[in-house]
Amino acid sequence: MFDKSFLPDALFEFVIISDSHYMLDPGDGPLEFENRRKQPVRRGVVLHMAAALSPTFVVHNGDMIQEYPDELQRFRRAIDESLAQMQQSGLAPHYVAGNQDIGDEPDPTMPAPHVSRESLELYHQKYGRSWYSFDQADCHFVLLNSQIMNGSLEEAVEQQAWVERDLADNAKKRIFVFLHLPPYLFDESDPSMGCYDNLANPARSWLLSLVRRYKVEMLFAGHVHFSFLDYVDETRYLILASPVFTRPGFAHLFTGSPPPQRGREDVPKFGFYLMRVRSDNTDVHFIRTYGAEKVTRDDREKSARLITRVSGTLPQSPLGITLSHPLATVAEIPRAWPSVVREKVRNDYPLLSCMEMGVGQVRAPLTDFQDAFQRRRLELLRKGGVKLQAVAILSDEVDVLKEMRKCHTRVDGLELQMAGTLCPSAECIALIKAVQRQFDLRVSVSSIVSREAKSGKQFPRSRLGYTYRELSLLNESLAESDVKIDRAICKLSNDQPLWDQIWEMAQTPPFSHIPHIDFTLEFSSTDDPTNANLAAEAMFAMILMPASCLYVEPLIDFDRTMDVTHGLLDTLCNPRPASQVLQSVNTILYSQPLNMAKSQSCFKQIGDVRVSQITTDSSIYTLLSVQPSEARNKIETGMEDLLEVGEGEELKIYLLAELISRSVSWGEAKSMIPSALLQGPVLIVQARPKN
Numbered sequence: 001m002f003d004k005s006f007l008p009d010a011l012f013e014f015v016i017i018s019d020s021h022y023m024l025d026p027g028d029g030p031l032e033f034e035n036r037r038k039q040p041v042r043r044g045v046v047l048h049m050a051a052a053l054s055p056t057f058v059v060h061n062g063d064m065i066q067e068y069p070d071e072l073q074r075f076r077r078a079i080d081e082s083l084a085q086m087q088q089s090g091l092a093p094h095y096v097a098g099n100q101d102i103g104d105e106p107d108p109t110m111p112a113p114h115v116s117r118e119s120l121e122l123y124h125q126k127y128g129r130s131w132y133s134f135d136q137a138d139c140h141f142v143l144l145n146s147q148i149m150n151g152s153l154e155e156a157v158e159q160q161a162w163v164e165r166d167l168a169d170n171a172k173k174r175i176f177v178f179l180h181l182p183p184y185l186f187d188e189s190d191p192s193m194g195c196y197d198n199l200a201n202p203a204r205s206w207l208l209s210l211v212r213r214y215k216v217e218m219l220f221a222g223h224v225h226f227s228f229l230d231y232v233d234e235t236r237y238l239i240l241a242s243p244v245f246t247r248p249g250f251a252h253l254f255t256g257s258p259p260p261q262r263g264r265e266d267v268p269k270f271g272f273y274l275m276r277v278r279s280d281n282t283d284v285h286f287i288r289t290y291g292a293e294k295v296t297r298d299d300r301e302k303s304a305r306l307i308t309r310v311s312g313t314l315p316q317s318p319l320g321i322t323l324s325h326p327l328a329t330v331a332e333i334p335r336a337w338p339s340v341v342r343e344k345v346r347n348d349y350p351l352l353s354c355m356e357m358g359v360g361q362v363r364a365p366l367t368d369f370q371d372a373f374q375r376r377r378l379e380l381l382r383k384g385g386v387k388l389q390a391v392a393i394l395s396d397e398v399d400v401l402k403e404m405r406k407c408h409t410r411v412d413g414l415e416l417q418m419a420g421t422l423c424p425s426a427e428c429i430a431l432i433k434a435v436q437r438q439f440d441l442r443v444s445v446s447s448i449v450s451r452e453a454k455s456g457k458q459f460p461r462s463r464l465g466y467t468y469r470e471l472s473l474l475n476e477s478l479a480e481s482d483v484k485i486d487r488a489i490c491k492l493s494n495d496q497p498l499w500d501q502i503w504e505m506a507q508t509p510p511f512s513h514i515p516h517i518d519f520t521l522e523f524s525s526t527d528d529p530t531n532a533n534l535a536a537e538a539m540f541a542m543i544l545m546p547a548s549c550l551y552v553e554p555l556i557d558f559d560r561t562m563d564v565t566h567g568l569l570d571t572l573c574n575p576r577p578a579s580q581v582l583q584s585v586n587t588i589l590y591s592q593p594l595n596m597a598k599s600q601s602c603f604k605q606i607g608d609v610r611v612s613q614i615t616t617d618s619s620i621y622t623l624l625s626v627q628p629s630e631a632r633n634k635i636e637t638g639m640e641d642l643l644e645v646g647e648g649e650e651l652k653i654y655l656l657a658e659l660i661s662r663s664v665s666w667g668e669a670k671s672m673i674p675s676a677l678l679q680g681p682v683l684i685v686q687a688r689p690k691n
Contacts, residue, residue: 001052003304003661006591008313010276010283011137015050016178017093017272018061018222019242021100022082024074035261039066039244040085041293046243046272047089048295049287053274056136058091059143061222061240062098062180064127068112069103069119079126097123097130097145098180098223105181106151109194109341115147120155131159133166139217139277140173142166146181146221149203160206167214174277175216182221182239183208185228186330186344194341197224211235218282226250226269227286228348229380236282236383243270243289252333253347255559256571267291268574269349274307283310286356306659308587309358312385316590317360318542319582321568322520322553327351327364328377349573350555351377355384356575357568357583358590361549363415366392366400369407379410389413389444394428401434404441413442415489422447422470423477432483444518445474446489455495461563465491465520468505478513487516489551494524498537499603499612506544518549523578526566529680532577532657533610533625536681539585540612540623543594544601552582577657577680584656588683589621607637609677620688624673625681635674645669645686654683 023039031037050058065078086093099105102123103115113119123130130145144163148156167175181199184190188208192200199207211219216235225242248263259266267290274285285307311317327350332342354362362381368374369390382388390411392400404414414435418424424432424445432443447470450462466474468490478485492501498521505517521538523531535552542550554567568579575583600615612623622643626635645651645666653662653669657680664672669684676682 001049001304002307004307006309006587007276007283007307008278008309010278011139012056012277013053014136014275014277015053015055015058015272016061016220016240016275017046017050017058017243018180018240019063019098019225019244020046020060021063021066021242021244022078022085023066024078024081033245033261033264035245035264036066038291038293042244042270042289042291044085044089045292045295046289047086047091049289050272051090053287055274058093059141059178059220060086060093060095061178061220062096063100063222063242064095064098065100068100069116069122070113076122079122083126094134094141094143095127095130096143096178096180096222097127097147099147101127102130102145102147105147105149105200107193107195107200110196115151115153117153120148120153131162133170135170135173137277138173140170140175142175142177144177144179144207146179146199146203149181149207150200164210167210171214175214176218176220176282177211177216178220179207180221180223182223182228183219183237185224185239186346187230190344191341194335195343196335197343208232224250227352228346229352231380231383238284240273241269241271241286243272244291246270249333249335249343250345251572253329253331253345254572259572265291266572266574268572281312283313284355285310286352302664303660303662306584306587306654306661308356308583308659309591310384311355311358311360311381314358314360314586314590315385316593317358317586318545318548318550318590319357319359319539319586320361320363320518320549320551321354321359321555322551323362323364323368324554324558324567325350325556326368326374327362327381328374330373346377347573348377350569351381353569353573353575353579354381354386354555357579358586359386361387361389361412361551363389363391363551366390366398366403366407366414369410370403375407375410382410382412387412389415389442391415391417391446393417393419393448394425394431395419400431401438404435404439408439408441411441413444413486414439415444415446417446417448417464419448420450422449422466422473424474424481429481429483432485442486444487444489445485447474457563459562463491465489467491467493468501468508468517471511471514471517475511475513484513484515487518487549488514490517490519492519492521492538494522494534497603497610498534499541502538502541502544503601503603516547517545518551519545520551520553522553523565523567524563526564528566528577529678530627531566532581532680533627535578535581536585536623536625536656536683537610537612539582540589540614540621540683543589543596543614552578580659581656581681584654584659585683588654588685606641608635609637609642611642615688618688620686622684622686623681624677624684626677635677639670639673642673643684643686649686652685654685655679656681656683 104110228239251258251263
């Protein structure tokens with residue numbers, strides 16, 4: 001079911017499932033939300049998928065069931081059925097107590113019963129202790145009961161004393177802490193009374209002080225059915241999504257219309273987590289389930305879900321993102337029941353998506369590094385292994401050198417954009433030299449060329465970036481000024497094959513004063529297959545330009561500008577096919593060095609199919625893509641024309657937009673590739689014949 005062949009070595013793996021909400025069969029009775037009927041079967045698929053990953057252990061991070069303890073008979077029955085379903089899956093998780101499992105925290109505004117001695121005793125009887133710890137390798141895992149914190153039960157005092165001793169006794173180990181209620185959503189100053197989604201003080205400040213004191217590696221919470229990421233000093237703090245429904249109120253974070261069921265059916269956000277503990281870090285892999293209600297056993301028996309690398313484990317990744325939108329936005333969401341309290345929350349999905357795709361570099365306006373909130377979010381990307389490039393337009397309005405003195409330790413590079421000229425002015429040259437002299441930063445240069453005609457547009461547009469044929473003029477100007485920059489930004493045109501443009505640059509002798517060329521690819525279509533094919537072709541061709549970067553934009557759909565286009569994420573910040581294409585190619589091609597020469601590559605058009613190919617010492621990589629057509633329902637070309645393959649030869653085929661890998665014979669491949677190409681680009685890997 002899963003292909004983990006590209007992942008780096010790990011000490012061990014574990015799975016986290018949060019908020020699986022097993023629900024009793026309601027029969028034909030009415031429900032507040034119809035999608036609640038789907039929760040048990042969705043949960044069953046999740047358990048099957050988790051078991052297929054063969055983790056060392058599993059943690060269920062609270063809310064095993066949908067029922068509440070005030071209806072004791074139904075509550076007991078739900079527990080028993082839920083545990084039976086878990087047992088049938090073959091999983092034996094470590095359980096964290098959630099509010100659905102034992103009751104709400106002690107807040108008089110909460111809508112459901114508070115934790116009672118009876119509900120706590122029943123939990124201990126059915127699931128085991130609600131706070132305890134265990135070891136795996138040199139790591140220490142601590143499970144806490146957030147629901148009794150701040151309460152009057154004597155168990156709250158007992159748990160507090162226990163965890164203080166436990167952490168002190170295991171201070172030299174790598175520590176991971178789990179609880180159901182998030183300590184906070186936006187920041188540590190969040191109010192608590194009337195807030196359903198956080199842990200109130202004094203327990204919040206007490207817990208976070210322990211996290212800091214013992215340098216906890218990761219802190220996990222659930223409950224809100226949405227993903228958020230933050231750091232408590234050096235502790236990574238992750239709030240987990242649910243695999244069965246999204247909480248309606250959080251749809252206020254996004255610019256698009258709310259998902260079905262008043263926000264509960266945002267199925268691309270459904271999922272669970274594969275955690276891979278390595279010697280120097282822990283990788284987080286979000287396994288999207290898309291609300292699947294059955295385990296598919298179709299004709300794709302040999303198919304597997306590709307688990308891709310994340311940022312920080314792809315040091316050779318050329319994939320970059322240009323932040324046309326802010327990395328994060330903030331909303332104040334109203335409560336689902338009467339309350340004067342609004343919750344301040346941020347949209348972390350663009351940030352999380354960058355890390356999921358394995359992005360290596362991000363370009364952001366210099367002003368983002370001057371804004372405390374945006375700077376903080378960008379710093380989280382950098383902690384995850386992403387390099388940051390500040391971008392500034394040269395003008396009299398901004399003292400770039402002054403601003404760089406404030407933020408140079410927070411960025412890895414500076415890009416200077418020159419308006420109305422291809423060559424740097426004397427003032428620009430002086431600035432470049434000053435930045436290079438004062439800071440350890442790479443310096444890039446880009447041009448802004450205005451008033452270029454664009455097909456289908458009433459008004460001309462501005463182009464950001466050089467054409468590859470303009471770079472020689474820039475190099476001559478730099479040579480005359482005796483200054484060398486690190487990189488220049490070249491704009492790829494969507495009107496001609498991307499391979500040809502990158503190939504021509506790869507064949508050009510190195511520029512004396514511009515060691516590296518980076519590329520920008522800007523989508524201009526609302527057709528997802530078109531963008532997916534462009535993304536695949538550009539990312540594949542970047543193998544010709546080692547050490548260069550491909551910046552893709554926009555990250556999120558443009559739907560309120562003159563130039564409407566789809567991005568890598570839709571307006572709900574869910575991945576579009578182009579995003580998954582980049583994620584796939586990034587891992588397949590750039591997980592390790594590929595030993596190839598430029599002469600061992602080619603591009604050709606065969607019928608409807610565009611064929612890009614590279615050959616390494618051990619394998620031949622062939623990318624197949626088509627330019628979509630409204631009337632197309634089949635591919636006009638013979639499969640035998642595309643590859644030189646023996647009939648019985650085994651191939652590895654990747655359906656890039658679906659994150660699917662298959663091992664098939666050439667005979668099987670010929671029958672599946674034409675229909676697959678209508679959905680998105682296909683990458684074929686075959687073993688290179690030995691001489």
